[in-house]
Amino acid sequence: MVINFEDYPCQFCGKPSKNFVFAAFVCDDETCIEKARVERGGPGGHMKRKAEGKPILPDDMLGESRK
Secondary structure (H helix, E strand, C coil), X not given: CCCCHHHCECCXXXXXXCEEECCEEECCCHHHHHHHHHHHCCCCHHXXXXXXXXXXXXXHHXXXXXX
C-alpha cells in the first residue's frame, strides 16, 4: 500500500505534506518539522509519556475508546 503524502495537508501550516515524521504529516519546511518534533517530545516521545505515567498515545488519538 502506497501513501500519497500530498493527499494530506501539513498538520501545522496546511500546505501539501511531503513527509511523515514524528507521527505527523508535514511539509518540507524545517519549522513544521521542528514543531512536529516538539509536539511529540522527540524521537522517544512515546517513551517519555510512558515514563510520566501517561498513555503512549496522545489523548486526541484515544478519543472515545478512553471513555
